[in-house]
Amino acid sequence: MPLFLRALLLIIIVYEFLSSIGRWRGLSWSDPALRPFLAIAALALHPRNASWRQRVLALALAAFPGLLLQAFVAGVRRRSLDARAALQPGLYDDCTIVRIDIPMPEAFMPALYVTPRATPQAAVAVLHGSGCDKSYFTWRLTNAFLQKGIAVLLVDLDGHGESPRIQRYPQMLECATEAVRWLRAHHRRVGMLGVSLGGCVAARAAADGMALDALAIMEAPPVLRFDDRDRLSEARTLLQPYVLDLLRESSVLHLGRALYRLVRAQRAPSIRAAISTWDLIAACDLCGSLSRLDVPLFLAYGERDAIVKLEQSEEVWHAAPSGATMILVPDAGHLTLILHPETLQRMAAWMADHLTEKSIG
Incomplete structure (x- = not known):
């Protein structure tokens, strides 16, 4: 041979x-x-x-x-090994997943409602980032909440996923307020997690009066300032052990396609919009919104984030109200923070501390 x-x-x-x-x-x-x-x-x-x-x-x-x-x-x-299948509607050993349409002032908001087997008193609505959708790399954070006995509502923002609405401002804020309204009808305590664009929307809605018991924001930008070199830098952050560990959950072909979509969303996001994401984020005025908050706040940013650079995360921290919690994750970028297991566990534990019966007492 x-x-x-x-x-x-x-x-x-x-x-x-x-x-x-x-x-x-x-x-x-x-x-x-x-x-x-x-x-x-x-x-x-x-x-x-x-x-x-x-x-x-x-x-x-x-x-x-x-x-x-x-x-x-x-x-x-x-080829049948796909972590996204864990978010398909159905009855599972540890949770139940139901596909719902939440009524909106115009049309509806598609969502996945994930509940642990034990009846939860608290729930968290998750607003995804630009170019993503409700099931976009959200299985790890969903599991982190379920392990704390917290229900999760994953929604499609306007212009994204299955949403029949287009991305507009201020109508986009209704995604946050209507998600909370729906959860209030089913749970005593309600929190919200906003990722990137979703964090900007959540912060503005909370500053404008949306009633929350806790708010977590991950990698939300005060403004967008990045170019092709920053995109390349972000792509390199995918070479992390905790990202490669996705191969424990998905086949290499499924993972490759998912990571390609993740990188592509930074360059050519598939959005139906009347306002650009850049202008929408500027309109949400993240720092101005944070300065008006009176809700418990958790902030998480990646030190290797090339989209929301370190000086921008520091700007956010200075705008946050006193008493807020902020963490900087050394080995995470904009694309990978949502996959960082320790960050997700810490965020879920913080949320549980502010939403559980113990915190109420």
Whole structure:
């Protein structure tokens, strides 16, 4: 057998064992029972009639094509593994998910209502970012809330997802107020989490009088100022261990498409709009809104965020009312903060402290 072909097969087996060690099911094509036979095959493939220099060179040349082949075979083998399926309506072991349409002054707002098995006293409405939708990389934060016994309402903002409305101002604020109104009819305590654009909308609606028990904002910009270099910098932040760990939840093909959409949303978001996102964020006046808040406030920003730069997050912090909590996450950017497990757990714990019966007492 040619040396390169031996090296290619050997490197694929190495990748398979690394995928097993990392528990990256989405990058794996074999079953555990097959692993001992793969180890034997690796020993048999080891070339014995070549120098160490030739072996190392062959493995180096096979590394990249082997990775592509590994990803392709694993993608086909695990094509049904998709973390987004966890947000499909239905009855699950730990929660119930219902697809609803919330009445609006004009038309309706599509939403997913996720409730833990035990009857929750508190709920959180989640407003996504620009170019996203209600199920856009929200399964981790949804699980973080469910683990605290908090129900979650995931909504499509105007102009996004399944919403029949277009992005306008001030009508966009109704997405926040109507979500809270709907939750108030079902829960004693209601909080809100706004991500990026959703954070700007949530802050403005709360400043204008929307009654909340707690408000969390992640990576919301005071204004938008970024270019292609910033987009490239953001794309590089995807190379983080906690992002690669998504392969435990999705196949490499599903994950690749989802990450492509995540990056593309920064350049060419799919939005039906009468006002641009840039102008909408300016109209929401994040810093001015924060200065008028009297609700418990949690702020989270990434130190590697190239869209909302560090000086902008500091501007937000200075505008926040006294008593607000703010965290800066060293290894997170604009695209990845919503995927950062420790940040999501800390945010959910903070929200639970302000929404549970213990906090009321």
